[in-house]
Amino acid sequence: MEFAESDRKEKEETRDKKLPELPKAEKGKVVMRFAPNPNGPPTLGSARGMVVNDEYVKMYDGKLIIRFDDTDPRTKRPLLEAYNWYIEDAEWLGVKPHEVVYASERIPIYYEYCKKLLEMGKAYPCFCSKEEFKKYRDAGVECPHRNTPAEEALEVWEKMLSGEYKEGEVVIRVKTDMKHKDPAIRDWVAFRIIEADHPLVGDAYIVYPTLDFESAIEDHLLGITHIIRGKDLIDSERRQRYIYDYFGWEYPVTKHWGRVKIHEFGKLSTSEIRKRIEKGEFEGWDDPALPTIRAFRRRGFKAEAIRDFLLSLGVGENDVAVSLKNLYAENRKLVDREASRYFFVWDAVSVEIEGLPEVKKVSVPRKPDGSEFRELTGSSDILLSGDDWERFEEEDVIRLKDFCTVRVKDKEGKKLEFLDWEMLPEVKKGRNIVHWLSWEDAIVCVVLGDKPRLKWGGFVEKNAVSDAGNVVQFERFAFCRIEYADEERLRAVYTHP
């Protein structure tokens, strides 16, 4: 009891130190948001957004909103199932949103603000083609449509909404400054016509706001005080500030982080993953070789490990290239103590022990602290891992862990010779203590690897069946999560070494 008490206290203390302070943050008044476009399941990258925002909200007793920025049914088309994947994975990560907002369901609200801007003469309908406008923008010259009178602009707007224009014919631009030193800021698009069904709202609208517009309005309406997002959105702020100025709103405090590159995955965008799944390179969104949260869940990672790993990346604006080894280390700390140990023999080689006095039942620790045991049958026909067998030379003395000590008698004929039940000093420490499995205890086992199409086949002891669903350690192999098991076969997913 006392232990738990102090343990919790310690945890809370370290939690406060996990991230640097947020500027202008007042306890109880912080409102933050995580705004994904659900065009696939959350990946490690999106999880960083959830976790960091959530962590700050917890630090300041604030409020977290998940907002789906799903206003492009074509180029970044949302995936209907993905909405819930975000909610599920967020929950799994210990991220509890106080509110969930779907931008596509609030489009009429954005229309109202657009209308106001049009009335104020701060936005205008533009009939330039993309290419034409680019010329004006690069030259820093106003386009001919910029000074459309408000009444006329509103008329065009109404016609846009009622479907009198085709896709590509006209857009609404927000007036900024055509001479702004950064061309990226000059009169940006707020609304465009997209003649495509939206997975969530169907064909209810043909005029969609861009992210910059929708997000600007929502952040104000939702009372967001602090925004933390990727640095690819840095220009967004500069664009959106014009709207905030026109309406007299105050822009939230922002912080931007750099790109994360995981050594083991390289750069993998959601759309690229989707393509490769379609090509059959990955089995699905939860393929263990993928950096999706669903894959990590399948592999048996603890949410806490993922959180800590993500938090350890900090919120700096420089790019980070980090190895998954850090995540593995976090996870191992959490999993090691409770994981059952089993013998998994991969690339199995069948060998015979000559001179075994008797078939012996041996009791082996199931938990590393010796609190539980499992039973194995020590018989003369056993399986050894191919890797081990290759390595041995004739006359080597090896220890079959917790069973007996043998000598390699005939490598070709796959014969061992019984020497002793006890450990002998000739066994080289560490190196020649190996795991084994008798035929009567073995069931077929396959382990799905963390690289595309990587698999290990072999046999595992039957005892492991009782740990279906759990993360276990296959001794001298790796931690794995057993995802399926019956009396004859078992399938596991590689977690980490």
Place this chain on the structure above:
RNA sequence: GCUCCGGUGGUGUAGCCCGGCCAAUCAUACGGGACUCUCGAUCCCGUGACCCGGGUUCAAAUCCCGGCCGGAGCACCA
């Protein structure tokens, strides 16, 4: 090209705003030792960094200037 941003041990990070307590934090990695019938875990001990050059100052990782290197944006994508 134009605009903006960043550069702390092998990797990631804290500190930088408000110069001294920083011979620089924490984690991971690596090396050594102890323990262990797993090449795992645990416990000790250790290695290792302020991009470069100027300037300001009694004092700079922290402020200023220049250079070099890296990144982001410049879409009717998010």
